[in-house]
Amino acid sequence: xVLELADGSLPVVRHWGTDLGExxxxxxxxxxxxxxxxxxxxxxxxxxxxxxxxEHARAWIGRPGVEGSRAGRHxxxxxxxxxxxxxxxxPDGTQRVVVRAADVAAYLEIELEIELHPGxxxxxxxxxxSTGGEDYVVxxxxxTLPVPEQADELLxxxxxxxxxxxxxxxxxxxxxxxxxxxxxxxxxxxxxxLCAGEPGFEARHGQVWAVHLGWSGNQQTYAERLHxxxxxxxxxxxxxxxxxxxxxxxxxxTPWMYAAHGTGLDEVTARFHAWLRSRPHAPTRPRPVTLNxxxxxxxxxxxxxLTELADLGAEVGAERFVLDDGxxxxxxxxxxxxxxxxxxxxxxxxxxxxxxxxxxxxGMEFGLWVEPEMVSQDSxxxxxxxxxxxxxxxxxxxxxRQQQVLDLGHPDAYAxxxxxxxxxxxxxxxxxxxxxxxxxxxDAGHAPGGEAGVRAHTLAAYRLMDELVAAQPGLEIExxxxxxxxxxxxxxxxxxxxxxxxxxxxxxxxxxQRWTMALLPxxxxxxxxxxxxxxxxxxxxxxxxxxxxAIWGHLGIEWDLTSASPEEREELASWVAFxxxxxxxxxxxxxxxxxxxxxAVRVHGVVSPDRDRALYSVAAVARPHTTGPxxxxxxxxxxxxxxxVGVPSPGATPVLEGRGVVPWTREGLVLPGVVLTEVxxxxxxxxxxxxxxxxxxxxx
Numbered sequence: 001x002v003l004e005l006a007d008g009s010l011p012v013v014r015h016w017g018t019d020l021g022e023x024x025x026x027x028x029x030x031x032x033x034x035x036x037x038x039x040x041x042x043x044x045x046x047x048x049x050x051x052x053x054x055e056h057a058r059a060w061i062g063r064p065g066v067e068g069s070r071a072g073r074h075x076x077x078x079x080x081x082x083x084x085x086x087x088x089x090x091p092d093g094t095q096r097v098v099v100r101a102a103d104v105a106a107y108l109e110i111e112l113e114i115e116l117h118p119g120x121x122x123x124x125x126x127x128x129x130s131t132g133g134e135d136y137v138v139x140x141x142x143x144t145l146p147v148p149e150q151a152d153e154l155l156x157x158x159x160x161x162x163x164x165x166x167x168x169x170x171x172x173x174x175x176x177x178x179x180x181x182x183x184x185x186x187x188x189x190x191x192x193x194l195c196a197g198e199p200g201f202e203a204r205h206g207q208v209w210a211v212h213l214g215w216s217g218n219q220q221t222y223a224e225r226l227h228x229x230x231x232x233x234x235x236x237x238x239x240x241x242x243x244x245x246x247x248x249x250x251x252x253x254t255p256w257m258y259a260a261h262g263t264g265l266d267e268v269t270a271r272f273h274a275w276l277r278s279r280p281h282a283p284t285r286p287r288p289v290t291l292n293x294x295x296x297x298x299x300x301x302x303x304x305x306l307t308e309l310a311d312l313g314a315e316v317g318a319e320r321f322v323l324d325d326g327x328x329x330x331x332x333x334x335x336x337x338x339x340x341x342x343x344x345x346x347x348x349x350x351x352x353x354x355x356x357x358x359x360x361x362x363g364m365e366f367g368l369w370v371e372p373e374m375v376s377q378d379s380x381x382x383x384x385x386x387x388x389x390x391x392x393x394x395x396x397x398x399x400x401r402q403q404q405v406l407d408l409g410h411p412d413a414y415a416x417x418x419x420x421x422x423x424x425x426x427x428x429x430x431x432x433x434x435x436x437x438x439x440x441x442x443d444a445g446h447a448p449g450g451e452a453g454v455r456a457h458t459l460a461a462y463r464l465m466d467e468l469v470a471a472q473p474g475l476e477i478e479x480x481x482x483x484x485x486x487x488x489x490x491x492x493x494x495x496x497x498x499x500x501x502x503x504x505x506x507x508x509x510x511x512x513q514r515w516t517m518a519l520l521p522x523x524x525x526x527x528x529x530x531x532x533x534x535x536x537x538x539x540x541x542x543x544x545x546x547x548x549x550a551i552w553g554h555l556g557i558e559w560d561l562t563s564a565s566p567e568e569r570e571e572l573a574s575w576v577a578f579x580x581x582x583x584x585x586x587x588x589x590x591x592x593x594x595x596x597x598x599x600a601v602r603v604h605g606v607v608s609p610d611r612d613r614a615l616y617s618v619a620a621v622a623r624p625h626t627t628g629p630x631x632x633x634x635x636x637x638x639x640x641x642x643x644x645v646g647v648p649s650p651g652a653t654p655v656l657e658g659r660g661v662v663p664w665t666r667e668g669l670v671l672p673g674v675v676l677t678e679v680x681x682x683x684x685x686x687x688x689x690x691x692x693x694x695x696x697x698x699x700x
Contacts, residue, residue: 001116003097004032008080009058010051010112011099013146016122017209017261037229050230052112052124052143055079062224063176063234066110066128067139074106074136082109092278093118107132107248119274122259123214130246138244142220142236143257147209151196151231154223157515158189162503162536164484165192165515172196172231178222180238184405184441184454185481186488191221193518195265196233203593204264204635211235212272212519214489215255217441217458233259240452255490265518266592266635273521273591276492281469283476283496286583287523288319288365289576290556292434295504295535297560299326299333301347305562307358312561314362316569317576321359322367322434327352330379335402338374339381341420356428367432368424372417373461374439375406381416388413390453392445400439408464409446409456418464425472434499435465437481458490465494478526487516492524497554499526504558505534506541506549507689510602510621513553514593522606523587527553529572531560541689543568544651547575548617548691552586552604555579571651578650582615589614592636601629601686605694607636611673612698614643618683619691633680634696637673643696644670647684650693670699 002015002023014035023031036048049058053065057078069075079101086098095116102109109129116122124143130136152172156179159166170177179191195201197208211233213219218238225231235257244252258275262268276282291313297305301323310321329344330337343351359366375382375389377399382389389404390397397404408414424430446453469475479486479495483502492498500516503509509527516525527550533540550556555576561569579586585608592614594603601624605616614637618629637643646668662682669681676696684692 001114001122002028002031003114004035004049005081005085005099006032009049010053010055010079010081010101011085011097011114012049012051016145016259017148017207050144050146050232052114052145053079053110053126053141054144054232061228062226062230062232063142063222065142065144066108068137069139070107070134070136074103074108074133077103077106077108079103079108079110102131108136117271117275117278119278120260120262120271121275123256124259125254125256127251127253128246129251130248132248136246137242138239138246138252139241140236140239141252141254142234143254144224144232144234145209145211145259147196147231147233149229149231150198150207151209153197153199153201155193155195155197155201156221157192161188161482162501163508164188164501164512166511167515172223172225174225174227176222176224178220180220181218182238182442184217184444184457185437186216186219186486186491188482188485190485190487192487192515193268194221194223194233194235195268196223196231202264202595203266204595207261207263208265208268209233209261210259210268212258212489213255214258214493215458216461216486216488216491217454219255237455239455243452243455258489269518269591272519276489276521276524277588279493281494281496283523286580287554287587289317289579290320290322290367290526290528290554291318291364292322292324292528292556292558294324294369295530295558295560299331301326303348303354306355308562309560310355310359310362310364312564312569313557314364316557316561316573317580318364318557320365320367320432322369322432323352323355324369324434325371325436327368336376336378338371338376338403339379339406339417341370341372341417341424352428360429365431366429367434368430369434369436370421371436371438372421372464373406373408373437373457374403376403378402381406385413385416387447388416389447390441390444391447392443392450392452394450397443403439405439405441405444405457407444407446407453407457408460409453414460414464418467421468422471425468425475430472431474432476432478433468434478434480435495437486462490462494469494484512484516487520489519492520497524497526500553503534503536504528504530504550505537505539506530506546507539507621508537509549510619513549514602514604517553517591521587522553522591525553526556527551528556528558529575530558531563543571543575545619545690547572547651548693549619551575551579552617554587575650578648585613585615590636594633594635596629596632598625598630600624600688601632603632603635605634605636611636611638611641614696616694616696617691618686618694620686620688623688624686628685629683631680632683633678634676634694637677637696639672639674639677641673641698642670642700643673643676644668644699645676645681645694645696648693648695
């Protein structure tokens with residue numbers, strides 16, 4: 001990244017993208033001069049000096065970086081730096097620049113932070129301060145980054161419940177392409193990543209520039225193209241009117257906007273993964289294979305039934321047992337008792353202790369489902385404290401599954417739920433919380449006045465997670481929000497796992513997991529083996545496809561094992577053992593995706609950081625155009641090394657029954673990496689909705 005700081009203005013990005021190497025002072029001066037273009041009648045004809053917080057007063061005619069006013073005044077600030085930029089390098093090698101500026105006439109100061117991680121991930125945020133006058137009502141603080149003219153195609157994501165992270169592409173249009181969240185959480189239809197790239201960019205080719213907002217509340221992420229040639233990617237919170245009101249001396253800090261450039265989407269992904277793995281809270285121990293009880297028993301909980309499930313889970317190799325919804329007082333269905341976080345004496349007359357002791361006796365950790373931000377209308381909490389529920393305009397919002405949202409911005413509500421959860425954690429040995437969040441926060445107003453409350457609630461939810469982890473060192477939290485509705489780098493500052501989707505149909509999961517892992521490393525994404533018939537789609541799949549899809553993330557089991565045959569449990573155990581044997585590679589390796597010629601064939605894998613071994617999946621997500629996948633290239637290998645390739649088979653392989661066998665798969669084959677990457681290998685015949693594995697290991 002090359003920043004220009006001149007004439008007291010906010011930083012202008014002259015380049016972010018391909019590493020330009022070491023540049024002399026003269027080179028940098030020439031680079032900034034080369035960025036300036038001629039205009040004809042007016043400076044508004046061009047956009048050659050747009051700061052990361054664009055300003056109308058500097059000939060910017062698009063969305064401004066800072067919006068707000070004091071009763072209609074001071075709505076067009078012009079910031080001038082108040083001292084030299086502060087440049088430093090942190091112990092981990094992150095390069096950091098801090099710029100402080102002020103608009104004296106508008107009584108505003110701003111501190112802009114820009115960081116470039118050694119892995120190539122860029123992030124920006126600002127702190128805006130009111131220094132005088134009447135209250136300043138903030139409308140928006142947005143950061144932007146320019147992209148070059150060749151970035152002429154956009155990729156972002158949409159989706160819905162059980163169908164998350166669906167890619168959508170379009171040409172980079174004139175005007176603003178804006179993706180906004182007004183539901184109070186990141187969203188099942190979240191933009192996820194907004195990418196601009198060379199037309200036709202894919203996993204392994206084409207330059208790509210991508211941004212992501214690390215925030216779990218309302219937000220906007222957008223691409224803007226003006227007639228004067230400017231192309232920007234930008235993001236910021238989407239604030240309701242009056243949500244941030246700064247009295248003199250008060251400040252607000254924006255979420256981080258993250259950005260990455262790469263040749264191909266895989267390189268962009270690698271930058272996000274490297275950053276997350278470097279974080280202080282990144283998990284260092286192997287990710288435990290998790291058995292979750294939801295699709296096994298739903299609300300039909302009992303000690304007898306769950307101890308039997310735990311026994312079978314331990315038999316197939318599970319290492320963590322998570323008790324899902326239905327354990328607390330009065331909760332026999334999804335219409336009641338959210339907010340009453342005490343163990344049900346009807347279902348658990350002796351408490352959770354006997355189950356937890358049994359689970360620990362099997363050598364497994366114990367985890368628990370909670371939904372701390374939600375309240376059922378039929379609950380002791382709602383009856384005792386209706387003023388703790390969100391209410392805008394003196395009215396209660398629409399029920400969703402007979403539930404409302406507990407306003408964590410209310411100090412008493414926050415203290416109540418915090419103390420209930422802390423009591424659970426102190427009473428029981430709980431290693432893991434599955435933290436759900438099922439109702440939107442739209443129309444969310446603080447009682448009694450009804451002021452907008454999403455921002456305060458989001459910050460309070462973060463604080464609550466932080467307090468629980470601080471009080472119980474080693475506690476891990478999974479972010480789950482009606483499935484994958486809270487997947488962002490804000491919540492990932494305190495969580496180490498997300499539930500990618502309530503849909504665990506392996507066919508749907510092929511796409512959901514691929515794009516979730518465009519942002520998060522595999523070990524941070526929950527990927528479970530479900531029952532033979534998927535609960536959310538009704539499709540039936542062989543265990544080989546269900547397990548062959550699930551092993552690629554943080555493996556779990558979401559299946560009533562009491563209904564499985566001994567043969568099925570034996571096969572499942574072999575897949576779990578295979579996952580454990582390759583867990584370090586699967587979770588810490590570099591994620592790669594193949595640009596295959598047939599959209600019905602999905603090729604992906606992981607390559608070890610030093611590229612001495614790799615594991616790949618080849619899956620038919622529909623009927624291939626030909627009788628099989630055809631020739632498949634294996635991405636990410638070192639061209640100069642030689643690899644032995646083979647076809648490991650952890651479980652049954654029905655795809656081979658009655659089918660021919662490609663000769664090289666019988667005993668393996670040794671080839672240079674350049675051949676495997678550029679020429680590839682013919683694949684085994686593959687039925688639709690089946691997959692198989694390929695291993696590659698360096699040989700000398």
